[in-house]
Amino acid sequence: MRRKNNIPKKDEMADYIIIGNSAAGLAAADSIRKLDKAGKVMVLTEENYPNYSKPMITYFLAKTVSLDKVYFKDKKFYRDNNIDIRLNTRVKSVDTAGMFLTVESGRIFYFKKLLIASGGKPIVPRIRVIGTGTIESSRSGKDKTFDFMDGTNYRDIGGIFTLTTLDDAIKIRDYIEKNKIKEISILGGGLIGLKAAEAFLETGFDINIIELANRILAATFDQQASGIIEKKIKSKGSNIYKNNTIEEIYITDGKISGYRLKDSEKRGCRLLISAVGVSPDTGFISGGKLKINRGIVVDDYMRTSGKNIYAAGDVVEGPDMLRGEKRNIAIWPLAVRQGGTAGINMAGGNEKYSGGFFMNSVEILQIPSISMGLTNAEEGEDKNIEVFKDFNPKKNMYKKVVMKENRIIGVILVGNIERAGIYAGLIRNQIDISSVKENISKEDFGIIHLPADYKKHLVVGEGIEV
Amino acid sequence: MQERPGDDCMKRIYIQEEYCIGCRLCEIYCQVKHSKSKKIIKAFKEELVDIMPRVLVEEIGYNSFAIQCRHCADAPCVEACISGAMQKNKNTGVVTCDEDKCVGCWSCIMVCPYGVIRRGLSSGKIASKCDLCVDEEIPVCVKNCPNEALKFIEKDEDKKDMMRSKNEKKK
Amino acid sequence: MALKLTQSEFETERDENKCISCQVCVRQCSNDVHEYDSDQDTIYSDNLKCVGCHRCESLCPTGALKIKERDSQFKTNYNWSPDHLRNIYRQADSGGVLLTGMGSDKPYTVYWDRILFNASQVTNPSIDPLREPMEIKTFIGRKPDKLEFKKNKNLKNKSIKLKTKMYPQLELSTPIMFSAMSYGSISFNACKSLASAASQFGTYYNTGEGGLHKDLYKYAENTIVQVASGRYGVDVDYLNKGSAVEIKIGQGAKPGIGGHLPGEKVTEDISNTRMIPEGTDALSPAPHHDIYSIEDLAQLIYALKEATDWSKPVGVKVSAVHNIAPIASGIVRAGADFVTIDGLRGGTGAAPQTIRDNVGIPIELAVAAVDERLREEGIRHKASIIAAGSIRSSSDAIKAIALGADAVYIGTAALIAMGCHLCQKCYTGKCNWGIATQDPYLTKRLNPDIGTRRLLNLLRGWSLEIKEMLGGAGINAIESLKGNREHLRGIGLSDRELTVLGIKHAGEAW
Amino acid sequence: MKELKNKIKINGDGQKEFSRSRIPSGCAVFGVINEAGEKFDGKMVIDGISIMHERSNGLGGGFAAYGIYPHFSDDWVFHIFYDDTEAKRLAEDEIKGSFKILLSEEIPTKKVPRVENPPLIYRYFLKTGGNSKSRIDSAAVSGLRKQAAGGDEEDNIVNFVMHINRDICGAYIISSGKNMGIFKGVGFPEDIGRFFKLDKYEGYLWTSHGRFPTNSVGWWGGAHPFGLLNWSVVHNGEISSYGTNKRFVSGFGYECTLSTDTEVITYLLDLMVRRQKIDLEMVHLILASPLWEEIERMPRDRRELLQALRIVYGSALINGPFSIIVGNNNFMYALNDRIKLRPLVAARKDEYLFISSEEAPIRKVCPSPDVLWHPDGGEPVIGVVGKREKKAGSNLIRSGKKPVKV
Numbered sequence A: 001m002r003r004k005n006n007i008p009k010k011d012e013m014a015d016y017i018i019i020g021n022s023a024a025g026l027a028a029a030d031s032i033r034k035l036d037k038a039g040k041v042m043v044l045t046e047e048n049y050p051n052y053s054k055p056m057i058t059y060f061l062a063k064t065v066s067l068d069k070v071y072f073k074d075k076k077f078y079r080d081n082n083i084d085i086r087l088n089t090r091v092k093s094v095d096t097a098g099m100f101l102t103v104e105s106g107r108i109f110y111f112k113k114l115l116i117a118s119g120g121k122p123i124v125p126r127i128r129v130i131g132t133g134t135i136e137s138s139r140s141g142k143d144k145t146f147d148f149m150d151g152t153n154y155r156d157i158g159g160i161f162t163l164t165t166l167d168d169a170i171k172i173r174d175y176i177e178k179n180k181i182k183e184i185s186i187l188g189g190g191l192i193g194l195k196a197a198e199a200f201l202e203t204g205f206d207i208n209i210i211e212l213a214n215r216i217l218a219a220t221f222d223q224q225a226s227g228i229i230e231k232k233i234k235s236k237g238s239n240i241y242k243n244n245t246i247e248e249i250y251i252t253d254g255k256i257s258g259y260r261l262k263d264s265e266k267r268g269c270r271l272l273i274s275a276v277g278v279s280p281d282t283g284f285i286s287g288g289k290l291k292i293n294r295g296i297v298v299d300d301y302m303r304t305s306g307k308n309i310y311a312a313g314d315v316v317e318g319p320d321m322l323r324g325e326k327r328n329i330a331i332w333p334l335a336v337r338q339g340g341t342a343g344i345n346m347a348g349g350n351e352k353y354s355g356g357f358f359m360n361s362v363e364i365l366q367i368p369s370i371s372m373g374l375t376n377a378e379e380g381e382d383k384n385i386e387v388f389k390d391f392n393p394k395k396n397m398y399k400k401v402v403m404k405e406n407r408i409i410g411v412i413l414v415g416n417i418e419r420a421g422i423y424a425g426l427i428r429n430q431i432d433i434s435s436v437k438e439n440i441s442k443e444d445f446g447i448i449h450l451p452a453d454y455k456k457h458l459v460v461g462e463g464i465e466v
Numbered sequence B: 001m002q003e004r005p006g007d008d009c010m011k012r013i014y015i016q017e018e019y020c021i022g023c024r025l026c027e028i029y030c031q032v033k034h035s036k037s038k039k040i041i042k043a044f045k046e047e048l049v050d051i052m053p054r055v056l057v058e059e060i061g062y063n064s065f066a067i068q069c070r071h072c073a074d075a076p077c078v079e080a081c082i083s084g085a086m087q088k089n090k091n092t093g094v095v096t097c098d099e100d101k102c103v104g105c106w107s108c109i110m111v112c113p114y115g116v117i118r119r120g121l122s123s124g125k126i127a128s129k130c131d132l133c134v135d136e137e138i139p140v141c142v143k144n145c146p147n148e149a150l151k152f153i154e155k156d157e158d159k160k161d162m163m164r165s166k167n168e169k170k171k
Numbered sequence C: 001m002a003l004k005l006t007q008s009e010f011e012t013e014r015d016e017n018k019c020i021s022c023q024v025c026v027r028q029c030s031n032d033v034h035e036y037d038s039d040q041d042t043i044y045s046d047n048l049k050c051v052g053c054h055r056c057e058s059l060c061p062t063g064a065l066k067i068k069e070r071d072s073q074f075k076t077n078y079n080w081s082p083d084h085l086r087n088i089y090r091q092a093d094s095g096g097v098l099l100t101g102m103g104s105d106k107p108y109t110v111y112w113d114r115i116l117f118n119a120s121q122v123t124n125p126s127i128d129p130l131r132e133p134m135e136i137k138t139f140i141g142r143k144p145d146k147l148e149f150k151k152n153k154n155l156k157n158k159s160i161k162l163k164t165k166m167y168p169q170l171e172l173s174t175p176i177m178f179s180a181m182s183y184g185s186i187s188f189n190a191c192k193s194l195a196s197a198a199s200q201f202g203t204y205y206n207t208g209e210g211g212l213h214k215d216l217y218k219y220a221e222n223t224i225v226q227v228a229s230g231r232y233g234v235d236v237d238y239l240n241k242g243s244a245v246e247i248k249i250g251q252g253a254k255p256g257i258g259g260h261l262p263g264e265k266v267t268e269d270i271s272n273t274r275m276i277p278e279g280t281d282a283l284s285p286a287p288h289h290d291i292y293s294i295e296d297l298a299q300l301i302y303a304l305k306e307a308t309d310w311s312k313p314v315g316v317k318v319s320a321v322h323n324i325a326p327i328a329s330g331i332v333r334a335g336a337d338f339v340t341i342d343g344l345r346g347g348t349g350a351a352p353q354t355i356r357d358n359v360g361i362p363i364e365l366a367v368a369a370v371d372e373r374l375r376e377e378g379i380r381h382k383a384s385i386i387a388a389g390s391i392r393s394s395s396d397a398i399k400a401i402a403l404g405a406d407a408v409y410i411g412t413a414a415l416i417a418m419g420c421h422l423c424q425k426c427y428t429g430k431c432n433w434g435i436a437t438q439d440p441y442l443t444k445r446l447n448p449d450i451g452t453r454r455l456l457n458l459l460r461g462w463s464l465e466i467k468e469m470l471g472g473a474g475i476n477a478i479e480s481l482k483g484n485r486e487h488l489r490g491i492g493l494s495d496r497e498l499t500v501l502g503i504k505h506a507g508e509a510w
Numbered sequence D: 001m002k003e004l005k006n007k008i009k010i011n012g013d014g015q016k017e018f019s020r021s022r023i024p025s026g027c028a029v030f031g032v033i034n035e036a037g038e039k040f041d042g043k044m045v046i047d048g049i050s051i052m053h054e055r056s057n058g059l060g061g062g063f064a065a066y067g068i069y070p071h072f073s074d075d076w077v078f079h080i081f082y083d084d085t086e087a088k089r090l091a092e093d094e095i096k097g098s099f100k101i102l103l104s105e106e107i108p109t110k111k112v113p114r115v116e117n118p119p120l121i122y123r124y125f126l127k128t129g130g131n132s133k134s135r136i137d138s139a140a141v142s143g144l145r146k147q148a149a150g151g152d153e154e155d156n157i158v159n160f161v162m163h164i165n166r167d168i169c170g171a172y173i174i175s176s177g178k179n180m181g182i183f184k185g186v187g188f189p190e191d192i193g194r195f196f197k198l199d200k201y202e203g204y205l206w207t208s209h210g211r212f213p214t215n216s217v218g219w220w221g222g223a224h225p226f227g228l229l230n231w232s233v234v235h236n237g238e239i240s241s242y243g244t245n246k247r248f249v250s251g252f253g254y255e256c257t258l259s260t261d262t263e264v265i266t267y268l269l270d271l272m273v274r275r276q277k278i279d280l281e282m283v284h285l286i287l288a289s290p291l292w293e294e295i296e297r298m299p300r301d302r303r304e305l306l307q308a309l310r311i312v313y314g315s316a317l318i319n320g321p322f323s324i325i326v327g328n329n330n331f332m333y334a335l336n337d338r339i340k341l342r343p344l345v346a347a348r349k350d351e352y353l354f355i356s357s358e359e360a361p362i363r364k365v366c367p368s369p370d371v372l373w374h375p376d377g378g379e380p381v382i383g384v385v386g387k388r389e390k391k392a393g394s395n396l397i398r399s400g401k402k403p404v405k406v
Helices: A023-035 A054-061 A166-179 A191-202 A223-235 A332-346 A420-428 A434-441 A452-460 B025-033 B040-045 B076-080 B107-111 B155-170 C024-028 C055-059 C082-094 C188-201 C214-222 C236-241 C268-274 C294-307 C324-333 C353-358 C363-376 C394-403 C412-417 C448-472 C495-501 D002-011 D014-020 D043-051 D085-098 D132-136 D143-148 D153-167 D189-195 D242-250 D261-275 D280-287 D300-316 D359-365
Strands: A012-019 A041-044 A083-086 A091-095 A100-103 A108-116 A120-122 A127-132 A183-187 A206-210 A239-241 A246-252 A255-261 A266-268 A272-274 A278-280 A309-311 A316-320 A325-327 A359-364 A367-373 A385-392 A397-404 A407-414 B011-015 B056-060 B063-067 B086-088 B095-097 B126-128 B150-154 C010-014 C034-037 C042-045 C065-069 C115-117 C138-141 C149-151 C160-162 C169-172 C176-180 C223-227 C244-248 C314-319 C338-342 C384-388 C407-410 C488-490 D025-034 D061-066 D076-082 D099-106 D120-128 D171-178 D180-185 D205-213 D226-228 D231-237 D322-328 D331-336 D345-349 D352-356 D371-373 D381-384
Touching: A012 A023, A023 A041, A023 A108, A023 A332, A054 A166, A054 A191, A108 A332, A183 A191, A191 A206, A191 A223, A191 A359, A223 A239, A223 A359, A223 A367, A223 A397, A223 A407, A309 A332, A316 A332, A332 B076, A332 B107, A359 B107, A367 A420, A367 B107, A385 A434, A397 A434, A407 A420, A420 A452, A420 B107, A452 B011, A452 B063, B011 B063, B025 B040, B025 B056, B076 B086, B076 B107, C010 C042, C024 C034, C024 C055, C055 C065, C115 C394, C138 C384, C138 D300, C160 D300, C176 C188, C176 C223, C176 C448, C188 C214, C188 C448, C214 C223, C223 C236, C236 C294, C244 C294, C244 C338, C294 C314, C294 C324, C314 C324, C314 C384, C324 C338, C324 C363, C338 C363, C363 C384, C363 C394, C363 C495, C363 D242, C394 C407, C394 C448, C394 C488, C407 C412, C412 C448, C488 C495, D025 D043, D025 D322, D025 D331, D043 D061, D043 D189, D043 D205, D043 D359, D061 D189, D061 D231, D061 D322, D076 D085, D076 D180, D085 D099, D085 D120, D085 D153, D085 D171, D120 D153, D153 D171, D153 D261, D171 D231, D180 D189, D180 D226, D189 D205, D205 D231, D205 D322, D226 D261, D231 D261, D242 D261, D242 D300, D261 D280, D261 D300, D261 D322, D280 D300, D280 D331, D331 D352, D345 D359, D352 D359, D352 D381
Parallel strands: A012 A041, A012 A108, A041 A083, A108 A309, A127 A246, A183 A206, A183 A272, A206 A239, C176 C407, C223 C244, C244 C314, C314 C338, C338 C384, C384 C407, D171 D226
Antiparallel strands: A091 A100, A100 A108, A120 A278, A246 A255, A255 A266, A316 A325, A359 A367, A367 A407, A385 A397, A397 A407, B011 B150, B056 B063, B086 B095, C010 C065, C034 C042, C115 C488, C138 C169, C149 C160, D025 D205, D025 D231, D025 D352, D061 D180, D061 D205, D076 D120, D076 D171, D099 D120, D171 D180, D226 D231, D231 D322, D322 D331, D331 D381, D345 D352, D345 D371
């Protein structure tokens, strides 16, 4: 055990250490500085970029946004808030008791307060590989033959990528240019898959989406909603394979050349993006130190089970106000809110995180769509679930509002997303809308259609305290 | 998650609902203010590009009110913005949307509980977000409300007014 | 009947290159004159429905609208004026009584405009209200014939106390009060503006025959409650709330007939305040059915004094009719503490047009006659005279006081201050300015904060002007103007009119 | 009575018509009272008023003298101007009908160059009685007089004087008191004094007035002082509230026949002091009442009193510039308007009280007064006969202000 007081020069010391340099991490840094101007704040990131907005990488791919526009905090952020940013510093292990962590390079960092905001790692399914020819592995330098591809070795196969970091996006862009790719296959029709699809469709590629479930964006869209999007994508000549997955991948000269689907249909493919999902990046926390289910379990103050150790963002399993249980909701707004709350509490503040719920906004081929809360419930499933639907496929419009005990718990808006935030407010504040239920169906649903007290709160600041 | 309209020390736009007559002059003057020519006839007749008002009048029967961004203290839109376009100015407290940073992901529209952020249909970016007419002494919607339903007052001052008018009502 | 004989009185002129089709005029016109055609993105106007209230003109952001009185297409005929034709067309259509609002607009001589006020030059100095005190405080109420005093003989310092018990008085900071306009004929916001302006300025407003709304109780100190033939909203609390009680016998615009509040205006709130069923026409009977002669009035006055245990002045409001002088004398002798005289041009929410335009006499002559008669009978000092019925400016007020009134009531002037454009359509209940209406879509257009502010400005402006004119005539207290007809001169008036007014012709010295 | 009125109308000449209109005047006033009741001749007051020669323009001058008819001290004495013998005859018929004439004679005068065409000037020493009551209560008496005329002798005199002055053209009763008389006319005051040989009379109280009317016509009846009963009023100034005051007193039966400001002031005084029984020390609170801003600062009782006075007697407030000296049998009362737009000086020497428009006249007749001061606006100066014995220490009713030590 190292002696605490005479810390060897090589090691480092900081009041606050933040693992992760994205939404949650920087939101925490910001709010720490609000309360504690003096404390030493250090941010560690395994990536090589000061800060960039992860959701923007698909816009970068779609070339609507140039590389220098990908940052969501301006360059001077770190200097203004005197934050010590350490790039290419991947954390290897965390000693919760000794309150220090070790990075890949072996250096040790002592902390008074630690925030784990490492976000999520892409999941790569285990797929059988049938290789003709060897796979040149960049790291080991030897030819390597595989029989299976998974999260650890997919990088060794040319043409197979995940899309969660800026590096991924840059590599994909270079690969497309180098190999003159025209058609791209995306494994997984979820959020990231569709975001990627959005980018490639904008720039004229043909895409094939392979989705395990019976519809794309299954997590948040129901049949009708995803139907509209699917129809639009197909109209662009792209294919969507539902209830399907890739059984085998074929390799030629170290690069992917095709794959066979579950229903034994074979396709040529020279670029495959694995977008089946993301899971919290908790590898560096050795077992048992912190309570971890799917993500690091935190309480309402973003505290983990470890003393002085907080967690926020996609890595976390936080309170889901709609399900009344802890869940991993990996979305940007919650990451920022959790990071801010954690920062305040780390700096001695006392802010409660009131929980969040899933929400997502994506525009695909000029069809904007917003979904929030529990959108897949159907009438009758549970006796007090009520669902309002206004499905107009011709105009690519769809509105679904799920209500439980007269409180909205889920909304899907496709086509007309005007004033969607009003529903978000209703869900978050669990407003009883029984008095104005008939207004929900109105196309121009606005504040004037809200229950009187909540309307008063929004319009004149009186009425109920929210 | 708490939304308090505005910090405690900044002047904000408040409305006395009972005196909004639904004439929509606030919308018209807001469009003029955000037009290129800033001249009412020129703006409406020549600038064919639809200039969106940043204030929105809702009306059913004789109930009506004008609503615009509240420049919330911990603004959900600033949190949800993935491109850093939506920023809250530290000193004035005004939340503004930087048009060329905005990528049109509509997350702000998704989270704003007042529904006062609206899409620019032609620009594909956020086109309607109240900027509190920082370069004007009084926001043009307040200045041109014929019935003084819109007020531009400090929070405490307005609190006092609200309290006073409330007591007066009760007395 | 399809054939519409009536022609439109007004025409709306829309300057196409200014109109930006913003539809403000469409939304603001309660008479649905303007209509938006979305395919052509233009606005059309149906002149027939226009009443000339200028609401659209005032709110049009680009000033594209101009409302003009349409010169009639009839062959000029000095006997059969266009009005006569239109009235007959309307009457032949409706078969009913032609109603109208506001005061008579007939070209009878406006005596105010034929009377000139004095100023002092050389022989006595004019007094500058900016540098010298100028007192326009006015007291309304009954005055004793003489005062007795308690003097303690022995003490050296001669402290003298008042022995006579004074009658209750209304103390006005300026000789101007707001005339009776009931909650019902005008909106609650208008009443609130009048009440709060009266209380802030230190004068009084009159509830009219519409009872007192509970939200206005807080202005009770500055309220004169009216007891009309319909007894709307009258109970003992109502009487004790006000600072004075006024029995309404008549109103200048409709002498001899009762009040008429059209049913559409009687909302639930009004029916509570007036204690009458909702939606019914409120027709207060022409005579008080318990006052068929002067002694009955005396009885009612004392009954009201008893009910308010003699704590406040009780006055009587009558319209100016031919025998106004003896009537007023009778009223004073019947115990009234003040007499309100409402002239021919007094305003109204609804009255038959023929009565409004042909019955009653101008207030100027009425005040002069009443003041003269009471003086001759030696009872002028007993009661106050309040002149009402088209006091249009501070100079009208000055002349009314010089002719003998103690104070003036303003009604139409107050409405105009709040936005009224005298379109004379109050009875329709569709007042676009939110004043003479109960339609919530319209009443909210009068923000009482603005209403109050404008009324305060009016009172302040007039009071300053009164002080200027008083000072100009070398007087520094309003008491020295009351009945001071030496300071008035007639111009272009016949000898007969001069004698009735009791003033000399311009050019004649003392 | 009715037929008498219109008969006169026919032969009325321009002057009568013209005289009806009010004649504005700025002028000089001067008054002296001996509070011990010691009499002194008119010379002193003539000297005083003549100093202020410049303040008048020779179209009016006059004197009031008290204590000059000791032999008839409790009888009425009328001084009457007649334009012609016809007027004299008619007036004398009236007088015979109402009084017992003890003595009637022409007032002795002396030819004085600047005093031209005087009217006929007579005085009558009268006793009420005879059938005076019936004649006066005739139809023409206005309503209120009935109210006031409860047979009070002085009211009858007032009614009689008004009746003559109003109904008989050319006849003007210019003073109608006891043991006092008014001598006035067109001319400078010093000339009028000599014209009436005032140095022959002796009285304890003298007031005088020099007139500066702003129109050309001199009219003997219009000169000051104005007299009614024992009242005599000289007035420098012009009342802006004349119309209101006139209307107020007419409500109590006073007919303003001579249309001069002084007339209405006299009636106001008579109404307030004699009929409404308001103390002399309080009259100024009505005629020149304090301002509301002062009243509001007073203690409660005082405030209530003053507010009541203004409510009830507001129309009696004399507004506009004035300084008046009021004479009566036992007091001299001087008052300035409430914002002192006209000069007024007061002085005391032993038992003499002097009041004047200017300081010079006082210095002339009394070179070194004990005390001399300028009363405030609305602050009365009162001298009362019998208040002091000859040469005794002064226990004067001190006006609010401390007199300036001379």
